Amino acid sequence: MPLWCMSSLRSTTMTMPSHLRFGTRGSKLALRQTALATEAFRAAHPSISVEIVRIKTQGDTRQNRPLSEVGGSGFFTKELEQALLSNTIDVAVHSLKDLPAQLARGLCLSAVLKRENPLDVLVSEKKTRLLDLPAGAKIGTSSLRRTALLHIVRPDIIVVPVRGNIETRIRTMRTQGIDALILAYAGLARLGIDHLIAEIIPPHLMLPAPGQGAIALEARATDTTTLSWLKKINHARTFSEISAERAFLESLDAGCQVPLGCLAQRQGDKLFVPGCIATPDGSRICTATVSGMAYNAALLGSELAARLRTQGGAEILAAWRGKTGR
Incomplete structure (x- = not known):
């Protein structure tokens, strides 16, 4: 379809x-x-x-x-x-x-x-940035992608599973001794509580999920x-960008059980599409970027997936399928 x-x-x-x-x-x-x-x-x-x-x-x-x-x-x-x-x-x-x-x-x-800003953010009562959090700090998230990328950026961090709507997660952070949360900027902005954001995490540290925002x-x-x-x-520009991201997701056929990120950005008639795939523990990550004409958005997403497969992504996917029986 x-x-x-x-x-x-x-x-x-x-x-x-x-x-x-x-x-x-x-x-x-x-x-x-x-x-x-x-x-x-x-x-x-x-x-x-x-x-x-x-x-x-x-x-x-x-x-x-x-x-x-x-x-x-x-x-x-x-x-x-x-x-x-x-x-x-x-x-x-x-x-x-x-x-x-x-x-x-x-x-x-x-x-x-x-589209709203598609990036992830750090929510912290003390407004501390991700790289400035103390060793052994606790960060709440239920996302495999965020967990894997956190392990890469801050291997000393303790990741605490936190689920529920945004308000529930913030309440959990405040009542259970969690130092910070990783959430999507878009959700906080749409609820009018973006003043809680301590840092917008740059994409070179944490690529968002395909379609985020x-x-x-x-x-x-x-x-x-x-x-x-x-x-x-x-919205034509947004549709062009998410077409590449969803083609990337479809080509990998990974669902939400494999940590992967992708963020297409349109500049004029061209589309730039970085992506990544990682092991859940963050011990291995493969990254690549493709670019081309925006009217080839879906093809660019598929090309990105193919590149990541050849750079080690195929092994990560094979290991996941071996565990899940897919």
């Missing part, structure tokens, strides 16, 4: 609906992201009414184990996709980094909003009317 559903945008004689149902998770951040999506939609289509439908996912109910143990594909998105396929909703709003590279059959990524709108591939409406709020 292609990322963009242009082939579905054919003329149709069906009756034009005047109401659109947006499905979302129920967390404060998810609802804020859905508000941003519906605000953009209303601005483009003021005559069409909008309804917000809250849907609970596995990721909302199973928070007592690390993501690397229970994540799998679609941990935060499966129920939203099921609602699309059952016609309970018309649009699913996702944090793009949660959306599997392979979407459910019959669905497509129809639009993305303008982007809000994705998913729809049925046959719903030509909805697709044409959503096309009007699609």
